[in-house]
Amino acid sequence: MSYAGVTPSARSRAMVRESRHLLFTVAPGAIWIIIFLVLPSVYLMGVAFMTNGPYGLPEMPLSLGSFERLAGFGFLGWSPGNFYTLLRSLWQTLVSTGLVVLVAYPIAYYISTCRDKWRPILLLLVVVPSWTNQVIRTFGWMNLLAPGTPLSSLAEGLGLIAPNMGLYPSNFAVTLGLVYNFLPFMVLPLYAAFEKLDIAQVEAAQDLYASPVRAFWHAVFPQTLPGLLAGVVLVAIPAFGMYVIPELLGGGKGMMLGNLVANQFSGGANWPLGAAGAILMLIATFIGLYAMRRIGKRLGGGEEVVI
Amino acid sequence: MTDTLTLEVADVPSAEVEEPTREASSIEMQGLHKRFGRDTVALAGVDLVIEAGEFFTLLGPSGCGKTTLLRILAGLEEADDGRLAIGGDDVTEVPPHKRSVNTVFQSYALFPHLSVRENLAFGLKMRGMPPGQREARVAKIAEFIQLGDLVERRVDQLSGGQRQRIALARALVNEPDVLLLDEPLSALDAGLRSQLQVELLRVQKRLGMTFVFVTHDQDEAMVMSDRIAVLNGGVIQQVGPPREVYEHPANAFVARFMGHDNLYSISARNGDRLTTPLGVLSVEAAGEDDLLLIRPETLDLLSGEQPGDNRLLATVTERLYRGSHAEYRLDVGQTTLQATLNNRGRRLPEVGDRVTVSVAPEDLVTLSK
Numbered sequence: 099m100s101y102a103g104v105t106p107s108a109r110s111r112a113m114v115r116e117s118r119h120l121l122f123t124v125a126p127g128a129i130w131i132i133i134f135l136v137l138p139s140v141y142l143m144g145v146a147f148m149t150n151g152p153y154g155l156p157e158m159p160l161s162l163g164s165f166e167r168l169a170g171f172g173f174l175g176w177s178p179g180n181f182y183t184l185l186r187s188l189w190q191t192l193v194s195t196g197l198v199v200l201v202a203y204p205i206a207y208y209i210s211t212c213r214d215k216w217r218p219i220l221l222l223l224v225v226v227p228s229w230t231n232q233v234i235r236t237f238g239w240m241n242l243l244a245p246g247t248p249l250s251s252l253a254e255g256l257g258l259i260a261p262n263m264g265l266y267p268s269n270f271a272v273t274l275g276l277v278y279n280f281l282p283f284m285v286l287p288l289y290a291a292f293e294k295l296d297i298a299q300v301e302a303a304q305d306l307y308a309s310p311v312r313a314f315w316h317a318v319f320p321q322t323l324p325g326l327l328a329g330v331v332l333v334a335i336p337a338f339g340m341y342v343i344p345e346l347l348g349g350g351k352g353m354m355l356g357n358l359v360a361n362q363f364s365g366g367a368n369w370p371l372g373a374a375g376a377i378l379m380l381i382a383t384f385i386g387l388y389a390m391r392r393i394g395k396r397l398g399g400g401e402e403v404v405i
Numbered sequence: 406m407t408d409t410l411t412l413e414v415a416d417v418p419s420a421e422v423e424e425p426t427r428e429a430s431s432i433e434m435q436g437l438h439k440r441f442g443r444d445t446v447a448l449a450g451v452d453l454v455i456e457a458g459e460f461f462t463l464l465g466p467s468g469c470g471k472t473t474l475l476r477i478l479a480g481l482e483e484a485d486d487g488r489l490a491i492g493g494d495d496v497t498e499v500p501p502h503k504r505s506v507n508t509v510f511q512s513y514a515l516f517p518h519l520s521v522r523e524n525l526a527f528g529l530k531m532r533g534m535p536p537g538q539r540e541a542r543v544a545k546i547a548e549f550i551q552l553g554d555l556v557e558r559r560v561d562q563l564s565g566g567q568r569q570r571i572a573l574a575r576a577l578v579n580e581p582d583v584l585l586l587d588e589p590l591s592a593l594d595a596g597l598r599s600q601l602q603v604e605l606l607r608v609q610k611r612l613g614m615t616f617v618f619v620t621h622d623q624d625e626a627m628v629m630s631d632r633i634a635v636l637n638g639g640v641i642q643q644v645g646p647p648r649e650v651y652e653h654p655a656n657a658f659v660a661r662f663m664g665h666d667n668l669y670s671i672s673a674r675n676g677d678r679l680t681t682p683l684g685v686l687s688v689e690a691a692g693e694d695d696l697l698l699i700r701p702e703t704l705d706l707l708s709g710e711q712p713g714d715n716r717l718l719a720t721v722t723e724r725l726y727r728g729s730h731a732e733y734r735l736d737v738g739q740t741t742l743q744a745t746l747n748n749r750g751r752r753l754p755e756v757g758d759r760v761t762v763s764v765a766p767e768d769l770v771t772l773s774k
Contacts, residue, residue, distance in 0.1 A: 298514035301481050304501040305508045306528035306579070313502070316527075320518040 146373035156369045164370035168378065180358065184378070187355040190269070191338045194276035198284045198333050199326065201277065206288035206325075210295070224285045227278075236275055236346045243271050243347075267349020275343040280336070284329035291325025327394045335383055355379055429458035429615045430492030430505075430582035432478065437487035439473050439639070447473040448484070449639040455617060456632075457492075460609050462618045464626040465636035466662065471619045474636070475585050478617060479508045492582050502531070507576035508585040511592070513568050515560045521547075521571055522556040528579040546578040566597045577608070583615045590625065602628055623663050627651060635659045652700070657774050660698050666743050667699040671771065679771070682740040687715055687766045694771035703768035704744040706733065706754055707761040717742070717762040721754050735762065 146164055148156035170176045209220045227235060242249055245264030253259045265271055295318065303317035304310070341356035348354075355375060362372030432455040439448040447470045455461045463471040476482035477489065480501030489497045496504055507528065515524050525543045534542070547553040550570045555563065563571065569589060576584055589605075590598045606629055609616045620626050626633050627647040635642045635650060635658075643655035654660035660668060671694070673680040677687050681697050688697070710718055719742065723734035731753050733744040742762065746753060754760050 296512075296514070298510050298512050299516060301479075301501075302508070302510055302514035302516070303527070303531075304481065305479055305506075306575070307502045307531035308527075309502050312531060317516065320516070323518075 142373045142376055145369055146377050148370050150368050150370050153367065156373075164368070164374040167368075167371050168374045183353055183355055183358050186269075186353070187338055188382075190272060190276065190344075190354060191334050194273050194280070194337055195330055195334045197273070197277045198280050199330070202281055202284035202288055202329065203322075203326075205281075206285050206292050209285075209289055210292035221286070221289065225282050228282050232279065232342055233346070235279070236343055239271065239275050239278070239347060240266055243274075266347055269348065271347035272344050272354075275347045276337050276340060279340075279343060280333040283332040283336075287325040287328040287332065288322060289325075291322040295321050323394070327390055331387065331390055334386060338383065338386070339379055429613055431455060431457040432583060432615065432617070433488075433490040434474075435488040435490075437474070437477060437484045437489065439470070439477065439482065439484050446639050448477075451487070451639070451641055453634060453641060453644065455615060457615055458613045460606065460616045460618065460629055460631045462620060462626040462630040462633045463636060464620060464623060464633050464662070466621055469636040470639040471621075471636050472587060473639075475508075475587055475617060475619050478583070479506055479585055480504050481508075505579075505582040506585060507579050507581040507583075508587065509572050509576050509589045511587045511589065513572040513589075515568060515572060515575070517560050519560070520556065521552070521558050521560065521563070524560065524571060525556070525575050525578055527575065532579070542578055546574045549577075550574045565593055566601065569593060569601060573605070573608070577612070577614075581614070583617060584609075586616060586618045588620055589618075591620070591622075598625075605629065623651075635662060637662075653770055654698065654772055656772055657696055660696075660772060665698055665700065667701060669697045669699070669740070671695050671697055677766070683737050683742065684717055686717075686764070686769060688769040688771060689767045694773045696772050696774060698770045698772055699742065699764060700768065700770075701732070701743045701745040703764060704742075704746075705763040706744060706746060707763055708752070708754065708758070709761065710759055711761040713761075713763075715764050715766060717764075719760050719762050721756050721758045721760060724753070724756055726753075735760070737762065 145156045147160050147162070149159060149161050149163060151157035168180055170178060170180050205224065209217055209224075212220060241247070243264060243266035244250065245262050247264070250259070250264040250266075253265055254261055254263075259265065299321065300313055300317040303313040308316055338354075339356045340354060341360050344354040344357050345360075348357075355378070359372045359375040359379065362368045362375065432453075434451050434453045437448050437451040440446050449470075451470075451474060463474055465471045473482060477484050478491075480496070480499060480503075484497065487497075488495060491504065491506065516527065519527070522543055525546060526539050529539045529542060543556070544553070547556050550573065552567060552570055552574070555567065555571075560568065560571070569592075572589065586605075590601055593601065602625060605616075618626075618629060627650075630647055632644060632646055633650050634644045637658050643650055643659045645653075650659065651663050654663055654665065657668060669681040669683055671679045671681055677689070678685055679688060679697060686697070707716075712718065717737050719735035719737045721733055722736050722741070725732040728748065730745050730747050733746065733754070735742045735744060744762065
């Protein structure tokens with residue numbers, strides 16, 4: 099906006115008006131974020147660097163003790179427990195995100211090829227389950243996978259699991275729960291990408307001697323990549339920090355980083371350690387986001403893929 | 406296929422047409438039918454032979470089936486019935502990626518995630534040409550279309566005209582037997598459009614390749630084509646060289662589509678003398694047809710009332726001055742007539758003037774409804 103040819107006082111009045119306007123529109127959101135995100139984060143960071151008191155509450159003096167404990171150094175020397183938990187979190191995130199992509203991609207494509215009147219209904223069917231509370235849905239899976247249920251009996255019959263063990267609790271149950279829970283977050287952005295797919299590009303690829311498979315890879319996949327990456331971010335980050343599903347379906351065997359952190363604030367009672375774990379998750383998330391941006395840029399031919 | 410892309414830089418005058426470097430392919434269509442859904446008939450039995458090395462245009466209004474026909478040639482659409490042969494080989498069932506046919510799409514359909522170079526090399530890469538050879542061919546074609554310095558750019562950094570050229574080059578670089586062009590110039594502004602029309606024509610003559618061009622613009626069709634097929638309702642109305650289609654349209658639809666408005670029903674005939682709403686006119690050869698076509702540019706306007714044979718008395722009701730010529734709307738008895746006069750020094754009649762319209766019998770054409 100240019101104020102050329104306007105008297106200085108008129109210009110400053112306009113600027114005041116504009117900044118007041120800015121204040122009124124941005125302030126509510128900013129205050130919300132400051133109170134409920136920035137301040138708690140700062141507090142958390144402070145707690146992470148304090149000493150663990152006798153009742154699990156943070157005390158002075160400042161120390162790096164909780165980070166040492168997080169890295170596995172305790173009274174009895176180094177133990178790999180926390181390290182395994184981190185690896186398990188990463189692995190669960192990777193596997194479940196990968197599976198979500200494999201399941202969601204064909205679904206999103208199929209919906210985009212349906213008649214106009216069916217598409218909203220099919221999308222609704224994908225989303226509807228997530229209107230039920232996550233805990234309730236997870237209990238549903240517990241009932242489906244517990245020992246003696248048809249699914250568990252089938253797995254037993256096929257020799258996939260030991261007798262009377264059931265499919266739950268297990269790492270498998272956690273993966274299944276994560277895939278099920280995050281499916282809509284992948285289907286929706288992928289569907290948006292498929293819906294605006296430029297068919298002419300696919301036809302051009304076929305016209306230029308690309309077999310159907312190569313036409314998909316060279317003309318369809320690149321067009322859906324922004325949606326795919328958006329979906330990966332929407333799935334992978336919450337999955338990495340997931341607490342409810344590993345808690346309920348993992349049965350103590352499938353503990354992820356989110357559970358480790360949560361335990362420090364409840365049963366385990368070690369606030370500084372929990373805070374240090376939360377910071378670790380935050381850093382891991384940022385590294386993941388940065389990697390996604392790089393991948394998006396490279397595969398998108400230098401184009402910025404907005405995440 | 407050998408590496409025979411002997412394209413020269415495009416500054417060679419069009420008169421010095423080189424010997425075509427490769428054998429072009431003819432196209433034979435037999436009874437092609439295509440229907441979309443239950444009710445939409447796109448093609449209702451098309452029989453057509455396109456000669457090797459021809460610049461052939463499919464002309465018609467939107468929805469006439471011209472694009473569907475082109476897509477069937479490309480293999481992107483399958484005909485419900487009929488046969489198609491390219492270069493003598495039946496390709497009716499051959500999928501698009503196995504046809505030696507390339508298309509310039511209306512939207513260009515360039516790959517936005519690839520550079521210009523990668524776009525140009527796409528077809529060669531898909532056919533498994535080694536990278537070294539590929540790069541040489543791409544460099545040659547980029548030079549040929551005078552965009553050699555743009556190959557590293559991304560597609561979204563190009564102007565409309567540049568994109569059009571890249572789309573053309575991306576198809577040409579594969580040296581297809583047949584090049585299909587789906588309204589490739591419709592997105593460009595008028596100046597660029599006529600420039601690219603000339604370029605396209607030169608490229609085709611130089612390469613001697615068979616071009617099948619789709620357009621709804623009859624002027625473009627006449628400028629470019631060796632032969633034109635006019636389509637309507639999925640049926641070919643007429644096939645012929647531009648002059649024939651323009652001067653001797655086969656029916657009223659073709660006449661109207663080629664821009665003719667002076668069509669009059671013939672109510673009675675006496676030898677070569679036809680009775681029409683304009684009056685009685687002599688024609689050179691009157692068949693059993695029931696419509697008379699008068700092309701506006703064949704008319705002469707004489708000032709005042711000068712009755713005679715093949716002369717009509719008229720009043721000027723409208724004049725559109727176009728610089729090089731002027732278009733007239735005239736009242737003749739109960740009906741109207743349009744005339745075009747070249748602007749060459751004579752007095753141009755004004756609105757309201759009484760004039761005498763003179764027409765030569767050999768310029769009058771009859772046609773069927």
